[in-house]
Amino acid sequence: xxxxxxxxxxxxxxxxxxxxxxxxxxxxxxxxxxxxxxxxxxxxxxxxxxxxxxxxxxxxxxxxxxxxxxxxxxxxxxxxxxxxxxxxxxxxxxxxxxxxxxxxxxxxxxxxxxxxxxxxxxxxxxxxxxxxxxxxxxxxxxxxxxxxxxxxxxxxxxxxxxxxxxxxxxxxxxxxxxxxxxxxxxxxxxxxxxxxxxxxxxxxxxxxxxxxxxxxxxxxxxxxxxxxxxxxxxxxxxxxxxxxxxxxxxxxxxxxxxxxxxxxxxxxxxxxxxxxxxxxxxxxxxxxxxxxxxxxxxxxxxxxxxxxxxxxxxxxxxxxxxxxxxxxxxxxxxxxxxxxxxxxxx
Amino acid sequence: xxxxxxxxxxxxxxxxxxxxxxxxxxxxxxxxxxxxxxxxxxxxxxxxxxxxxxxxxxxxxxxxxxxxxxxxxxxxxxxxxxxxxxxxxxxxxxxxxxxxxxxxxxxxxxxxxxxxxxxxxxxxxxxxxxxxxxxxxxxxxxxxxxxxxxxxxxxxxxxxxxxxxxxxxxxxxxxxxxxxxxxxxxxxxxxxxxxxxxxxxxxxxxxxxxxxxxxxxxxxxxxxxxxxxxxxxxxxxxxxxxxxxxxxxxxxxxxxxxxxxxxxxxxxxxxxxxxxxxxxxxxxxxxxxxxxxxxxxxxxxxxxxxxxxxxxxxxxxxxxxxxxxxxxxxxxxxxxxxxxxxxxxx
Numbered sequence: 001x002x003x004x005x006x007x008x009x010x011x012x013x014x015x016x017x018x019x020x021x022x023x024x025x026x027x028x029x030x031x032x033x034x035x036x037x038x039x040x041x042x043x044x045x046x047x048x049x050x051x052x053x054x055x056x057x058x059x060x061x062x063x064x065x066x067x068x069x070x071x072x073x074x075x076x077x078x079x080x081x082x083x084x085x086x087x088x089x090x091x092x093x094x095x096x097x098x099x100x101x102x103x104x105x106x107x108x109x110x111x112x113x114x115x116x117x118x119x120x121x122x123x124x125x126x127x128x129x130x131x132x133x134x135x136x137x138x139x140x141x142x143x144x145x146x147x148x149x150x151x152x153x154x155x156x157x158x159x160x161x162x163x164x165x166x167x168x169x170x171x172x173x174x175x176x177x178x179x180x181x182x183x184x185x186x187x188x189x190x191x192x193x194x195x196x197x198x199x200x201x202x203x204x205x206x207x208x209x210x211x212x213x214x215x216x217x218x219x220x221x222x223x224x225x226x227x228x229x230x231x232x233x234x235x236x237x238x239x240x241x242x243x244x245x246x247x248x249x250x251x252x253x254x255x256x257x258x259x260x261x262x263x264x265x266x267x268x269x270x271x272x273x274x275x276x277x278x279x280x281x282x283x284x285x286x287x288x289x290x291x292x293x294x295x296x297x298x299x300x301x302x303x304x305x306x307x308x309x310x311x312x313x314x315x316x317x318x319x320x321x322x323x324x325x326x327x328x329x330x331x332x333x334x335x336x337x338x339x340x341x342x343x344x345x346x
Numbered sequence: 347x348x349x350x351x352x353x354x355x356x357x358x359x360x361x362x363x364x365x366x367x368x369x370x371x372x373x374x375x376x377x378x379x380x381x382x383x384x385x386x387x388x389x390x391x392x393x394x395x396x397x398x399x400x401x402x403x404x405x406x407x408x409x410x411x412x413x414x415x416x417x418x419x420x421x422x423x424x425x426x427x428x429x430x431x432x433x434x435x436x437x438x439x440x441x442x443x444x445x446x447x448x449x450x451x452x453x454x455x456x457x458x459x460x461x462x463x464x465x466x467x468x469x470x471x472x473x474x475x476x477x478x479x480x481x482x483x484x485x486x487x488x489x490x491x492x493x494x495x496x497x498x499x500x501x502x503x504x505x506x507x508x509x510x511x512x513x514x515x516x517x518x519x520x521x522x523x524x525x526x527x528x529x530x531x532x533x534x535x536x537x538x539x540x541x542x543x544x545x546x547x548x549x550x551x552x553x554x555x556x557x558x559x560x561x562x563x564x565x566x567x568x569x570x571x572x573x574x575x576x577x578x579x580x581x582x583x584x585x586x587x588x589x590x591x592x593x594x595x596x597x598x599x600x601x602x603x604x605x606x607x608x609x610x611x612x613x614x615x616x617x618x619x620x621x622x623x624x625x626x627x628x629x630x631x632x633x634x635x636x637x638x639x640x641x642x643x644x645x646x647x648x649x650x651x652x653x654x655x656x657x658x659x660x661x662x663x664x665x666x667x668x669x670x671x672x673x674x675x676x677x678x679x680x681x682x683x684x685x686x687x688x689x690x691x692x
Contacts, residue, residue, distance in 0.1 A: 062617045063587065228612040237605075241409065250612040259583075259609035266574040266596040266606070269624035271408045276622045278615035 008033040010103035026318035043080040045337035049127035050321040055254040074102035097126040118342040128332030129306040136281040137165035138291040145222040149174025157226035159186040161332035208234035245276035307331030354379040356449035372664035389426040391683035395473035396667040401600040420448040443472040464688040474678035475652040482627040483511035484637040491568040495520025503572035505532040507678035554580035591622035653677025
């Protein structure tokens with residue numbers, strides 16, 4: 001017999017931030033947990049993912065995704081354990097991943113959940129290197145960037161969940177990879193632990209373009225952009241012929257109130273025959289199994305490493321999210337909702 | 347017997363302009379005309395093309411094209427008549443097109459010339475709708491823009507040589523086409539003579555974005571950009587999902603001394619899955635015959651119209667060029683070097 005909890009805790013949006021969110025923009029609520037309907041599954045969260053794109057959801061910038069309204073639970077992926085199931089495809093104790101949001105317990109139809117195999121990799125990776133950030137890195141780099149062996153790839157936010165994977169995948173494809181990250185600890189981590197050829201600490205560089213010229217004597221074939229802003233300005237001034245600019249995220253611009261301004265670089269796009277493209281990782285969902293099949297062996301062989309920053313408890317989710325927007329994390333930012341019996345890291 | 351002239355006249359760069367060129371940046375020179383070497387052809391120019399990209403050549407922005415140096419003849423395409431030939435493939439009186447530059451007579455190896463068929467179309471079109479501007483419109487729109495019937499295409503500098511062709515080709519492919527041009531006469535011409543669905547006179551619009559929203563209720567699928575600057579700013583704020591921005595030219599930015607600044611639009615590229623791409627028409631040279639084979643019947647059927655602005659005499663080339671950079675031309679800007687016995691317009 002298993003007893004479902006009567007109450008749930010969740011983090012809702014209390015006020016719409018203008019600029020960098022503050023903790024007071026969020027509120028922890030206790031609410032009754034509803035009964036399961038037919039086909040539904042009750043999951044106890046173990047790992048919650050906080051992601052930069054949630055800042056965009058709060059601002060309502062995505063035409064294909066509903067804005068998060070005041071009073072609404074923040075959205076995010078969760079890895080958890082099945083507590084009750086009214087979908088015959090899921091059993092008590094199954095470890096699953098789904099978009100359950102910033103709450104302790106979540107209820108979803110079974111169709112919204114994916115069962116994980118804890119033997120394959122630590123289950124937390126379903127939110128990181130084998131989850132949305134990893135898929136973003138894989139398809140953004142390979143499908144939009146189209147790397148060729150010997151080319152130079154520059155990755156911003158190189159110590160983050162997406163950037164760290166994108167750079168390593170580029171190296172696996174024979175590219176020379178230069179990261180950009182903030183602070184000496186991150187820059188060292190990117191080179192020493194992740195194996196990038198070099199990493200520029202932009203906080204220590206008064207002239208980022210000069211640093212890129214130094215580190216990329218043959219210019220940049222692919223700029224994998226996770227930040228936008230002045231980092232984009234510098235990288236796009238130093239692209240090689242047929243250079244590709246992969247617009248993955250613009251964390252430097254999410255908190256801007258107006259339209260962030262910089263050089264348009266249109267002459268460069270014309271004369272250097274450049275291409276810039278945004279993409280949505282969700283479009284690649286049918287190909288996620290292909291990406292995971294490639295990446296699991298890379299992880300096992302130690303060629304694709306990942307790092308996780310863990311904050312403790314649901315109540316820490318807002319500060320983890322704010323820290324993420326400030327670049328305080330190393331690798332994937334997770335919130336531990338409950339002990340993980342399935343991962344070494346738990 | 348034919349007697350070759352002893353002297354040539356040419357326009358050379360006298361000073362490197364900063365900003366909009368002035369007439370004093372150019373100099374008309376009289377120089378001896380050399381004898382023909384084996385394989386060479388002497389051509390008397392009839393039509394000279396002045397083009398916006400020459401501003402980029404003067405500034406040296408093209409990595410694949412040599413900068414125009416002080417004292418060097420300005421570059422440009424010419425249609426002319428063969429006066430002497432030491433290449434057996436060319437005969438006295440042949441009408442040819444080649445990159446002979448801003449001069450009265452030009453000498454090139456036969457391999458640098460293309461013989462024209464005056465029966466096919468007025469020979470001046472080899473510099474316009476069937477020449478480099480037409481090829482730019484054709485491949486930029488079809489290869490980079492990838493139009494689909496029913497989509498909305500916005501074309502800036504719509505009354506210019508490239509824009510007028512790009513918009514009409516988009517209409518031939520079933521698109522709804524909105525032009526942007528400067529002044530009521532141009533805007534009327536674009537709709538009444540070229541058949542665009544609408545044309546915005548940007549000089550009469552305090553808010554170009556509002557005008558685009560009004561004229562493009564379903565947003566913009568393809569923005570064919572010939573100007574850059576604030577026109578780019580407005581159009582890229584109103585792109586549809588999967589919108590394509592074709593960077594053909596940036597006439598608003600060629601004369602800028604620093605790096606022109608505007609909104610980066612990176613959030614829009616990310617969330618609307620946009621693509622922006624520069625291209626070089628020269629890459630498509632092997633496919634020019636394919637484009638001309640498609641366009642000649644369109645011209646004959648009256649579906650692809652063109653307009654020429656003609657200035658008289660080699661000495662008028664600098665002012666014609668400056669006027670082009672200021673948008674004073676309608677359609678293709680030509681300089682008449684000698685009477686054209688082969689075209690109605692001559």
